[in-house]
Amino acid sequence: MYQKIKYLILGAGPSGLTLAHTLLDLGIAREELLVLEANEEPGGLCRSTVVDGSPLDIGGGHFLDIRKREVLDFLFRFMPPEEWNSHDRVAKIILRDQEIDHPLEANLWQLTKEDQVKYLESIAQTGSVRGEKMPKSFIQWVRWKLGERIADDYMLPYNQKIWSMDLNLLGTYWLYKLPDVSFHEILKSCLEGKAFGALPAHGTFLYPKKYGYGEVWKRMGKALGDRLFTNTKVTKIDLPNKIINDTYQAEHIITSIPWTLWLKIASSLPETICESIKKLVHISIDVDYQKENLSTPAHWIYEPREEISYHRILVRSNFCPGSQGYWTECNGARSPQAQGFRHHNEYAYPVNTLDKPKAIATILDWGQGNNIYGLGRWGKWEHMNSDIAVAEAIAIAKQIVLATR
Ligand SMILES: Cc1cc2nc3c(=O)[nH]c(=O)nc-3n(C[C@H](O)[C@H](O)[C@H](O)COP(=O)(O)OP(=O)(O)OC[C@H]3O[C@@H](n4cnc5c(N)ncnc54)[C@H](O)[C@@H]3O)c2cc1C
Incomplete structure (x- = not known):
């Protein structure tokens, strides 16, 4: 029975x-x-x-x-x-071989003045700033919200790596999960040299001691x-x-x-x-461990460069007391052969x-x-x-x- x-x-x-x-x-x-x-x-x-x-x-x-x-x-x-330990999040993005705080649009002030002008010009021309209707597909949404430069230098290459699929198939109904920084806040952050705007998650986070x-x-x-x-x-x-x-x-x-x-x-x-x-x-996502210690204050780093297989680095030594090394996250469809410890998560996202x-x-x-x-x-x-x-x-x-x- x-x-x-x-x-x-x-x-x-x-x-x-x-x-x-x-x-x-x-x-x-x-x-x-x-x-x-x-x-x-x-x-x-x-x-x-x-x-x-x-x-x-x-x-x-x-x-x-x-x-x-x-x-x-x-x-x-x-x-x-x-x-638990409480941490004030330090998340970075690799942009032109430099670490910039995440989210990029709130931290353009960390770029050279010349680059700030280029990014601001690009954001000033976006559909969202001009009051155009929000598009329904992801790629168009990124360009509409953040402009061509942030789209081409970070958002689209990064998302291409993490999803490893045709980004035209993604919807926009989940984008409330992304940071929401208005044009006003972007300008203010460049003028005042600090970030403004809302972070969706993990501004402060807990991790076990x-x-x-x-x-x-x-x-x-x-x-x-x-x-x-x-x-x-x-x-x-x-x-x-x-x-x-x-x-x-x-x-x-x-x-x-x-x-x-x-x-x-x-x-x-x-x-x-x-x-x-x-x-x-x-x-799926493969998680790979690397022994080397990285010299960065970041808890994690987003990596949009196509030539690097993984899309995020987790700097264990900065949130896990007494530890060394870091681990990476890479879409299973693009991860190279494992060199050391690896865990494959078939169902990740x-x-x-x-x-x-x-x-x-x-x-x-x-x-x-x-x-x-x-x-x-x-x-x-x-x-x-x-x-x-x-x-x-x-x-x-x-x-x-x-x-x-
Ligand atoms: C890369 C990554 C980073 C993340 N970062 C964060 C973060 O920073 N903070 C945060 O809060 N969340 C984070 N998350 C999300 C978090 O992992 C999920 O919210 C959470 O795991 C969801 O729990 P769940 O029980 O719904 O699903 P799961 O954790 O996936 O649990 C499903 C369970 O079902 C079991 N199962 C599957 N098939 C079978 C079967 N046939 N028979 C029996 N059991 C089965 C699995 O073994 C598993 O234990 C992250 C996720 C990923 C992938």
Whole structure:
């Protein structure tokens, strides 16, 4: 016979872990829920390992944004405030072999006067400054918002590297994630010699004093005890009966694993849902460690030069006490052969294609009608940060309990 589980959670990344704990906080009995995780450790993209004697975040550079009180309070239950260091972000961009603070448009004042004039002239002619309508495609949006120079010197080459795909396929609905600096603020920053404008995330961030970012999720997983099965990959979903891996029969499935896997493992998916899933695109990221110490105050550096394979450097020695070296993030499609430690993240970024909003809305609607809930980065197909993943999982747990009690 099958083991009956009221709430079966697929995946123990930040989303699945938070959802499970919130269900318990809301009074759901332990035996009513179960989390299945493919890896031997929970934490998903937020896991860390030890490389060259210090922590390294295998999913890329991970920093905790401090702006959501509810999220901090939740995470501090597992890793109290005294175990975190607070950092004022130092993020740089390589531009013409020079390090400039990020975001570029707020820090043009760091260029020579001659270059400042060239960039300002280019921004003054943008569609956004002239009040033209915001375009719908990404490339046009970059030129409309930031001008030809920033587009050609940084934004487009950098985005070409990270996505390694036709940028015309990207939409603009996700651009609220990028810094928003007005022309007025750009001029002011050049005149006053300091940055103005809003940073979308990580102005100040927390990073563990002694561990990698993965530690908090590891502890969260441990606190679930026998309600979390690691090394348990979901390989079969009998959809009409909600039977997973021929073992567990769920009343409600909460899925934080990529929908594209469902195509391979779920039986009887309706044709329209298969078609929508096929429209979802993701990219992979390779994380590579380098031993060398870099002389820079940056926590991380964006690298737009095409001839260099990776697109971001994470300067571990500047945020991880007692460590040395750095690691890089590179799109898996363009990364050269590994020279040392490498972790390949097949599912790293969901891609914000023009097609995505409609496709994911169709999938989520269908799921909801069948007691299947999409959760987190892969359930919602959104490149949300872990603080958002936690906040959303808390909210969704409350909704599910309200609807199913
Ligand atoms: C390069 C990079 C940098 C980032 N930087 C930051 C940052 O600075 N700050 C920040 O807050 N966030 C950052 N993020 C985002 C953060 O990683 C995500 O928000 C978070 O991991 C989302 O959690 P999740 O649980 O939704 O997804 P995931 O972490 O992807 O978890 C999904 C889980 O499902 C499991 N799974 C998959 N398939 C199966 C299967 N068949 N059976 C069972 N289990 C399965 C996986 O093993 C994984 O554990 C970054 C992400 C990347 C890629």
